[in-house]
Amino acid sequence: MELELPDGKILSLPDDATGADAAAAIGSGLARAALAVKVNGEVRDLARPLPEPSDHDGPAKLEIITDRSGEEALQLIRHDAAHVLAAAMMELYPGVKISIGPPIENGFYYDFDFPDGVALSEADFERIEAKMREHIAADEPFVREDVPARDALDRFLREDQDYKVELIEDLVRNDGVPTVSLYTNGPFTDLCRGPHAPSTKRIKAFKLQSVAGAYWRSDSNRPMLTRVYGTAFFSDKELQAYLERVEQARARDHRRLGPQLGLFNFSDVAPGMTFWFPPGTQVFNSLVALSREMGVPRGYTEVKTPQLYDSSLWKTSGHWDKYQEHMFITESADTPMGLKPMNCPGHCQLYSLQPHSYRDLPIRYSEPGLLHRNELSGALHGLLRTRNFAQDDAHVFCTEEQVQDELEACLDFAYETYAIFGFDVRLELSTRPDERLGSDEQWDTAEGHLIQVLDRKGLSYDINPGDGSFYGPKIDLHMTDSLGRSWQIGTVQLDYNMPMRFGLTYTGADNVEHQPVMIHRALMGSYERFIAILVEHYGGELPVWLTPVQAIVLPIADRHLEYARSVRDQLRAADARVELDERTESVGRKIRDAELRKIPYMLIVGDAERESENVDVREHRQGRLGSMPVGDFERRLEEQVKSRSNP
RNA sequence: GCCGACGUAGCUCAGCUGGUAGAGCACUUCACUCGUAAUGAAGGGGUCCGGGGUUCGAGUCCCCGCGUCGGCUCCA
Numbered sequence: 001m002e003l004e005l006p007d008g009k010i011l012s013l014p015d016d017a018t019g020a021d022a023a024a025a026i027g028s029g030l031a032r033a034a035l036a037v038k039v040n041g042e043v044r045d046l047a048r049p050l051p052e053p054s055d056h057d058g059p060a061k062l063e064i065i066t067d068r069s070g071e072e073a074l075q076l077i078r079h080d081a082a083h084v085l086a087a088a089m090m091e092l093y094p095g096v097k098i099s100i101g102p103p104i105e106n107g108f109y110y111d112f113d114f115p116d117g118v119a120l121s122e123a124d125f126e127r128i129e130a131k132m133r134e135h136i137a138a139d140e141p142f143v144r145e146d147v148p149a150r151d152a153l154d155r156f157l158r159e160d161q162d163y164k165v166e167l168i169e170d171l172v173r174n175d176g177v178p179t180v181s182l183y184t185n186g187p188f189t190d191l192c193r194g195p196h197a198p199s200t201k202r203i204k205a206f207k208l209q210s211v212a213g214a215y216w217r218s219d220s221n222r223p224m225l226t227r228v229y230g231t232a233f234f235s236d237k238e239l240q241a242y243l244e245r246v247e248q249a250r251a252r253d254h255r256r257l258g259p260q261l262g263l264f265n266f267s268d269v270a271p272g273m274t275f276w277f278p279p280g281t282q283v284f285n286s287l288v289a290l291s292r293e294m295g296v297p298r299g300y301t302e303v304k305t306p307q308l309y310d311s312s313l314w315k316t317s318g319h320w321d322k323y324q325e326h327m328f329i330t331e332s333a334d335t336p337m338g339l340k341p342m343n344c345p346g347h348c349q350l351y352s353l354q355p356h357s358y359r360d361l362p363i364r365y366s367e368p369g370l371l372h373r374n375e376l377s378g379a380l381h382g383l384l385r386t387r388n389f390a391q392d393d394a395h396v397f398c399t400e401e402q403v404q405d406e407l408e409a410c411l412d413f414a415y416e417t418y419a420i421f422g423f424d425v426r427l428e429l430s431t432r433p434d435e436r437l438g439s440d441e442q443w444d445t446a447e448g449h450l451i452q453v454l455d456r457k458g459l460s461y462d463i464n465p466g467d468g469s470f471y472g473p474k475i476d477l478h479m480t481d482s483l484g485r486s487w488q489i490g491t492v493q494l495d496y497n498m499p500m501r502f503g504l505t506y507t508g509a510d511n512v513e514h515q516p517v518m519i520h521r522a523l524m525g526s527y528e529r530f531i532a533i534l535v536e537h538y539g540g541e542l543p544v545w546l547t548p549v550q551a552i553v554l555p556i557a558d559r560h561l562e563y564a565r566s567v568r569d570q571l572r573a574a575d576a577r578v579e580l581d582e583r584t585e586s587v588g589r590k591i592r593d594a595e596l597r598k599i600p601y602m603l604i605v606g607d608a609e610r611e612s613e614n615v616d617v618r619e620h621r622q623g624r625l626g627s628m629p630v631g632d633f634e635r636r637l638e639e640q641v642k643s644r645s646n647p
Numbered sequence: 648g649c650c651g652a653c654g655u656a657g658c659u660c661a662g663c664u665g666g667u668a669g670a671g672c673a674c675u676u677c678a679c680u681c682g683u684a685a686u687g688a689a690g691g692g693g694u695c696c697g698g699g700g701u702u703c704g705a706g707u708c709c710c711c712g713c714g715u716c717g718g719c720u721c722c723a
Contacts, residue, residue, distance in 0.1 A: 099723095100722085100723065102722080102723080104721060105721075109718095119650085120650095120651075121651060121652065122651080122652070123652090167723060168723085171723080180723075181723080183723090191723045192723045193723050194723085210651085210652090210718075211650085211651055211717085211718085212650065212717060213649060213650025213718065213719060214650080214718065214719045215650095215719055217722090218719070218722090220648075220649070220719080224649055224650050224719080225650085225719090226650070227650085227718070227719075229718080255715095255716095259658085260658085266714095266715090267714095268696075268713070268714050268715090271713090271714065271715090376649090377648070377714085378648060378649070378650095379648085380715090381716095464720095486720090554683090556680085556681065556682055557680040557681060558681095559680075584679085584680070584681095585681085585685095585686085586679095586680090586681050586682095586685080587683060588681085588683070588684060588685065588686090589681095589684085589685055590684095591683050591684055591685095592683095592685055593684085593685085595684055596684080602683080604682070604683065606681095606682060608682085616683080618683060624683065
């Protein structure tokens with residue numbers, strides 16, 4: 001057979017050649033370094049024969065995977081490490097049932113079901129890692145075996161490996177596979193489709209990281225398994241560097257920085273709800289102001305609707321049936337009422353309280369209203385998932401003909417907003433969920449609209465099947481936090497259901513009543529979540545226009561206080577957010593404290609500055625900018641605020 | 648919600664096998680009046696998350712509750 005190498009050379013090999021043979025044919029050094037081969041994009045074990053060449057496609061493209069192949073190579077040894085972990089667990093915990101153990105981004109995991117009474121904790125890692133090291137030192141080969149599904153099934157039935165049995169049964173039932181592959185390393189054999197490196201010794205550095213619960217097949221009705229997370233690298237140095245990166249990322253965590261910088265904090269008396277200190281409130285309000293400012297030229301008008309509604313409204317909207325478990329329900333005079341988890345039903349009600357002509361559309365109601373959602377306690381996560389929050393929320397009521405333009409305008413608005421922060425978002429199209437309102441035809445239309453606008457704008461997106469809202473499909477805009485976890489920021493949702501359920505109408509040019517279409521959209525999403533992302537994105541060093549304290553005046557000695565106050569007052573009169581450090585402390589101390597607070601500018605004033613009516617400007621982390629008239633600094637600040645420049 | 652871990656001063660943490668609660672920072676007071684990342688000294692501050700239990704005695708051991716953290720998506 002003939003194979004094409006990455007440099008274009010053609011390699012000729014006997015028809016029964018393996019990946020290892022191919023590597024050896026290229027060079028003996030490469031043969032030693034090889035972990036696997038990649039044939040036409042498929043990564044395969046070295047020991048497996050290369051796939052039969054197909055006649056019409058020309059020579060297959062061959063690549064040798066070594067420890068320098070990046071992510072693909074890491075995935076191999078991480079998958080290997082998962083098997084070594086399982087091998088160790090089988091020996092240390094007799095009777096343990098194994099399920100699945102894939103490589104994931106930055107590492108791997110393996111899910112186990114322990115016999116009753118056994119609970120694994122991180123304290124056990126040392127013992128498990130020691131056992132894993134034994135298997136690695138023994139350099140056990142990974143041996144692949146393709147066996148009839150029936151044989152594999154018998155084997156795992158004999159071993160009481162229920163989860164493996166279920167996996168094989170599903171493979172046979174759903175995919176009709178005749179054979180499955182088994183991989184053996186040392187005493188351990190696992191159902192696995194591979195591929196693997198040739199032997200355990202290729203795992204040069206690994207570490208178990210955490211233990212967590214995970215439902216079998218992600219289904220909360222099925223047993224909770226014990227998941228062990230770990231990672232592996234080709235050298236201890238890379239492993240240490242990775243662990244250090246994770247540690248540094250933790251320092252950017254908004255849950256650490258927020259309280260540290262005096263922005264917000266949480267209390268046990270209101271789990272999942274934020275207490276905002278004045279500086280945090282300032283940041284919050286600046287973002288609300290940004291949304292208002294950008295909304296006006298785009299035709300948005302602000303409204304205010306109630307917090308608490310009679311259950312009849314939630315029954316009309318469908319929330320009572322489809323969303324009640326996430327709602328805070330209360331009652332007044334024996335009437336059940338619900339705190340709003342979304343603004344849309346209130347906006348529909350508002351729309352219905354006035355007559356509308358086609359000439360009025362599109363109507364764009366915005367409201368940064370406070371929402372309450374009763375999230376599962378285990379889902380709460382700092383500012384990123386709270387039980388009360390406000391959004392830069394708006395609802396567009398328009399005609400069917402206007403839908404495409406309005407959707408496009410929403411996406412443009414979103415990208416213009418993110419550009420201010422230098423954010424790069426990832427798009428997801430979330431389609432119809434199992435629990436939903438409306439007909440399939442409606443969903444076809446709505447999903448079709450979203451796909452059309454995405455394609456028209458040439459935006460690339462992932463599909464998230466079944467994750468749409470119960471009233472309509474949506475385009476979600478995602479960002480990642482400091483630890484790489486993805487969070488939904490913005491959303492653009494298309495809804496035919498609410499207008500219908502609320503009986504919303506407008507009078508058309510034909511003098512007949514028509515039903516408007518509704519677009520739900522939030523761009524920053526929840527202000528709470530957005531601030532979390534911002535704090536982590538900027539490492540707490542917010543841009544001048546957003547930061548709560550833009551400058552702090554630092555007098556050298558107490559005799560400069562009077563001048564310092566006049567500087568502060570002058571700048572405050574120009575709308576700058578300026579503080580004065582009145583403490584009787586050394587200059588070094590005042591500077592240090594201001595640096596730790598990440599205040600962008602320190603204005604040092606002493607005898608010389610009082611004399612010349614200057615301020616000596618020091619920039620956060622940059623150092624001295626030099627002495628300048630107060631007016632010059634004022635203009636510098638104004639310019640940065642106006643341009644919303646990023647640091 | 649579920650699995651595991653954790654919860655000691657405002658913050659970061661120490662407190663060995665049960666025997667009278669500690670440090671640094673922060674805070675208060677006093678002295679120093681200082682030129683670009685910590686002046687010195689003294690002092691105040693605790694429901695050891697809450698409730699129950701074991702014990703002569705519980706921050707420490709056991710049970711229950713609350714909260715926080717990691718995870719429950721990445722398909723053998």
